[in-house]
Amino acid sequence: MSELQSRVRDKSLHHLFMKPEDTIKFFKDADNRVMDLGWSGFTPVGYPKVVPIALADYVEKNSLQGKWKFNLFIGASVGSETENRWATLDMIDRRWPYQTGKDIGKGINSGKIRMGDKHLSMFAQDLRYGFYTKDRGGKLDVAIIEATAITENGDIILAGSVGAAPEIIDIADKIIIEINTGMPSLEGMHDIMMTDLPPYRKIIPITDVRQRCGTPFVPTNKSKIVAIVESKLPDNGRALRGTDDVAQAIADNIVDFFSHEVKAGRLPKNLLPLQSGVGSIANAVVGGLTASPFEDLVVFTEVLQDTFLPFLDSGKCKYINCTSLSLSAEGFKEWWEKFEFYKDKVLMRPQQISNNPELIRRLGVIGMNTPLEFDIYAHANSTCAGGTKMLNGIGGSGDFLRNAYLSIMHCPSVRESKTDEFGISGVVTKAPHVDHTEADLDVLVTEQGLADLRGLAPKDRAREIIKKCAHPAYKDYLTDYLERSEKATGYHHEPHILSEAYKMHINLAENGTMRFWNK
């Protein structure tokens, strides 16, 4: 028996085995209309590979660029060999709700690809509610799902992520499954709770990250499965382990703050479940906690990154909830080498559950994310550079920051632009795009310091943020703007001079640095 045959335990499905190129027939409606597709996958792990690549090859060979178009609904980003290649072949009309890739970014910011971002937990729910595909009764044409096995009953055991796959499988007319035999089965690592339509939605019965409330497989109407394809392609994960001095200083500020909060009695000794975004700062924070005196920590987050592996190794972290094993190739190597150690300490849930306000609020999660910039009143921009250019999407940051026990955002106080080593300030007069508001954020951090904003009114907040977080090159201007805004408005609640609010951003666009005054 081949590996593929043994992974698909429901033998009644074996007649559906086919080659990737034989699945092209399920996409022929693209001759006449934009098809609605749902893929498994999440930043970027557990996504289908051989079928999207076969489709791209077909489009390329048959000069169907710009003719065959698809709406892509995927939990979050997927590997660049798939969605980014599709973008270069002009195969994407709408793309929801998060993406990465140079060419897909170019498509979105040139009016070719229509993207929308949405809080990730809400995206999966709204997709299930039929909000994105209203015109066809709330259904998807085809789901393409990476799996590591199929049960005796035809239910799908997913691969390295859950994401929105359960909802996609639920509402798709047809399901194509890629069984990835290039990796062991991940059976038992998933906890799939399906949700109902209101008014019949249930309580999510979790009060501890270790609790299971679902099944290890996605309950699947197997009559919808039209093809099963073998894949051996690895996930094209990003190496996210790196850090730097600035990130380290930010992490130190945060670990100090946690110690202070424990002393003040506002945090238990083992803190509270941690959520951490991606990137060098998140790495440094997790690294800082690994080296800290804190013990018995647990993680309730979206993605398990490389940096969590040494955190688990150290024994400081006891358990991780996530929706995706967002490991690099190197990370996956470690993962599989110590799989017996890791497998009882990690659980993957659907993004509707991993990011659910109900759980984030109940568990008292500590949310930590990196914005592009935040302003002096604590409004943060996580998505649109200069207020206009989409980077990746809001992701789960809103799910966590709106509902966390402590909502923390961290970024460097300054980054270099092409012409100025301090050209881009992390602290601005007014965020040109607001993803998180002053009513959401508790603590802002840069390598300069940490501003604890709890209980501070806007003008007090502004002074604290400028004092603790701004880079010295920007402190004077920000203070000057604040003071002139106060006077200009007669000390309004949240003073601004609207004609000047974006002077830093306008100067960056026109002259390559936010510093428009004499340096």
Add this chain to the structure above:
Amino acid sequence: MSELQSRVRDKSLHHLFMKPEDTIKFFKDADNRVMDLGWSGFTPVGYPKVVPIALADYVEKNSLQGKWKFNLFIGASVGSETENRWATLDMIDRRWPYQTGKDIGKGINSGKIRMGDKHLSMFAQDLRYGFYTKDRGGKLDVAIIEATAITENGDIILAGSVGAAPEIIDIADKIIIEINTGMPSLEGMHDIMMTDLPPYRKIIPITDVRQRCGTPFVPTNKSKIVAIVESKLPDNGRALRGTDDVAQAIADNIVDFFSHEVKAGRLPKNLLPLQSGVGSIANAVVGGLTASPFEDLVVFTEVLQDTFLPFLDSGKCKYINCTSLSLSAEGFKEWWEKFEFYKDKVLMRPQQISNNPELIRRLGVIGMNTPLEFDIYAHANSTCAGGTKMLNGIGGSGDFLRNAYLSIMHCPSVRESKTDEFGISGVVTKAPHVDHTEADLDVLVTEQGLADLRGLAPKDRAREIIKKCAHPAYKDYLTDYLERSEKATGYHHEPHILSEAYKMHINLAENGTMRFWNK
């Protein structure tokens, strides 16, 4: 036995009966420092009256204006005879998280009173967590609570609202109770679920608005009660029943939309639990539903307004959850006349529960709120006129709109300014203060029409909003701004021209109308 004696069933507390002026002694620390007070009350019902008035009288008589200062933590707004009078006497330092009143507004927007707004469910929680009174260990000096009775065990039975009273009673060092004998006891109308500190927070076990999960009283450590005062003063509620043609047209658009959603199978025949803000549009929507063919409706909202009484009378509405009976004097008259009919159809919960994301999301609430303005990409401003001047606060709008099944915002397409009948557009190029983001809102409505934004990317959204919602006097300019922004950015994800984004607002401030072009 006097009415007061019979209302306070725990006789061991009778020795604490005193006159309002005798409670002044509990505030003497104000000689040396700003005291932290918590009051019961919510928009504006169930707040203490005789003690705050006695304190104001004392400050006035003894020329303590600006010398005795207090931080006021109250669930939401309270009657103008209390907080607004305190503002005129310069008795308020910090005020969280929502207020109404001309003089308190003046204080906030002139730098005298430091206000902060916060999502109302989060406010109560964060207050309990000690975030607002960190310097004194998370406690409050004094709670002043309006009640209608005290049980045999010294537990407090509240008056016309719950709000944040449970948390305030929990964390106060001293408690002063006003028993309002001017109204019957409301025993049995409240359902008080106390929450724990994480990691020990519990599931909120509600899957139907009719379910109770708490006690009819606030569990109270009676040793903290230092005074019990009799009050007969009525709540100073606003009459909010009025509506107008514009509001009616908005309501018609919404009722039509609901019918359409029921037909499409995306809403059950009896809709889903309704949340409705305050004001003439909310009145018209509830009026519209009262006159509609929909039946068996339920309401899960913050405040029960006058307009809900005929909704209950009609039999269309079966049950209401709220945190406050925000009735006018006239409304209360009806309420008490038909109390036997209403009392089994209404439940008041703490604002931490009435506005909880867990319940709003689980129950699939339809959230409807009025912003000041929204922009072409669906960012809405609910709080700060011109981006700077605080009106009332974000209230519960964020709690509901972030978590609702359908998030709807509605406002007139245009309002008159002093010099131009169409001087203020409800649809603007860029919201000068963002309280609700594009990732939160599904549907925008004016009297011009309804824009269903689900599944639309920003540039498509902008065209739909301008087409359906903008007033004819603004359509051309908004379209022109959109098209020029697209060209200027090369069709970025969310095009703007930052130097021009606030031209409408700047012109309003300088010239009294948003129309800066030739009319």
